[in-house]
Amino acid sequence: MKKKIFGLIFICLFLLTGSSVALNIESIRFNDNTPPNPPxxxxxxxxxxxxxxxxxxxxxxxxxxxxxxxxxxxxxxxxxxxxxxxxxxxxxxxxxxxxxxxxxxxxxxxxxxxxxxxxxxxxxxxxxxxxxPKNKISLNALINKFLVSFSNSVKFLNLLIANI
Missing domain, CATH: 2.60.40.10 (Immunoglobulins)
Incomplete structure (x- = not known):
């Protein structure tokens, strides 16, 4: 009787383990996916x-x-x-x-x-x-600004002197 019970338990364990392995193999096949490529x-x-x-x-x-x-x-x-x-x-x-x-x-x-x-x-x-980068003012742009300002100042001074 003990041998029959032991044999029955062994068969049940074998069947449960075998079906579990089969399910895992099937799920591996089902989820076979390659990740996307890096963008x-x-x-x-x-x-x-x-x-x-x-x-x-x-x-x-x-x-x-x-x-x-x-x-x-x-x-x-x-x-x-x-x-x-x-x-x-x-x-x-x-x-x-x-x-x-x-x-x-x-x-x-x-x-x-x-x-x-x-x-x-x-x-x-x-x-x-x-x-x-930092926003830099080029040397040429700086000199150009100075000359335009200086030129306008000279014109203004000439007008003032001429009207005195």
Whole structure:
């Protein structure tokens, strides 16, 4: 009797374990997904602070399932912009435009990543380096301003002297 119970328990465990393995294998096949490629970011690499610039971000998925839903772009200044293709997923190869302006001078690295319908994120893209230098007045512009001002002052003084 003990052997029969032991045999029955062994068969039950074998069947349960076997069906569990089968379910896991089936779920692995069902969720076979390749994450999207890192996005490609194209836009200006030099600019002025407090001026907006538009960047074109191309999103692609090697599975070509055309369901890219989320985009994050880190502009290197502490601001990460997010966009969502939630209602209308982005198609494979679609270009999304993002606008950004920097509040301070410096050099910044822009990177991005995209997620597909399975919520799998791509790696962060290769950075593009953007420089926002100080607004400098060139020496020529400064001399030109001085000469125009001086010229106007001389004309004014000549008029005053002529009328005395």
């Amino acid at each position: 490609t970011i194209v836009g200006p690499i030099n600019g002025k602070i407090r001026q907006s610039y538009i960047y074109n971000i191309t999103v692609t998925d090697p599975d070509e399932d055309n369901k890219l839903l989320k985009l994050e772009v880190d502009f290197g200044d502490g601001i990460v912009q997010e966009d969502c293709g939630c209602d209308t997923p982005w198609e494979n190869g679609e270009i999304i435009q993002m606008e950004h302006s920097w509040k301070k001078q410096g050099t910044f690295n822009i990177t991005g990543r995209v997620a597909d319908e399975h919520n799998e994120w791509s790696q962060w893209s290769e950075p593009i380096t953007v420089t926002m």
